[in-house]
Amino acid sequence: MLATSETVEILDQSEQLGKLVSGSDVYERYLQAKQDMERDREAQRLIRAFQDSKTQYEEVERFGRYHPDYNQIMKAVRQKKRDMDMNDYVAAYKVAERELQKLLDELSQIIAGSISPQIKVPKDGAVFQDTGGGCGCGSGGGCGCS
Structure with a gap:
């Protein structure tokens, strides 16, 4: 590219x-x-405890339900995630993170829309969303989910 x-x-x-975003x-x-x-x-x-239980989960996941500790590990992972998410600081961080992601999504949408309404823009954690009013599932609108 020249x-x-x-x-x-x-x-x-x-x-x-x-710079405007980082000053917002x-x-x-x-x-x-x-x-x-x-x-x-x-x-x-709580974050470390959750990460440790995720490591155990990844080991168990290789074998799925056939692993002898599957149910116990799955329950422990869910409990540790819940404990982590209930912490006030973690919850406040997740809210702030979602707000920042929303701002970045809106900026991306505006920039893409200024070029063409057919440009697909990553949004809300999804890889692509159809900005042209379609359903975004890739069926061309034939599924009726719009």
Whole structure:
């Protein structure tokens, strides 16, 4: 790709947009929630406990229901995730993270829509969503899920 003046202009505008996002209240709340969560010993203990149980789950998952500890490990993973999610700092971080993701999704949607309504944009954790009013499931609207 050759660096044309148009390319340089687009890169400059992208950098400005990035600075606006990193200066936003949404981003500041996200950073604060992340720092609070990282500083809280109980939150960190719960996160580590969940990660440890996930490691056990991955070992059991290879064998599925046939593993002798399958039910016990599955229950433990769900319980540790619930415990982690119920921590105030983890919950606040997840809310702030979703708000930041929503802002980034909206920006992506606006940028894509300014080019063409047919451009598909990643949104809400989905790989692609149809921005042209279709259902987004890939069936071309034939399924009726729109």
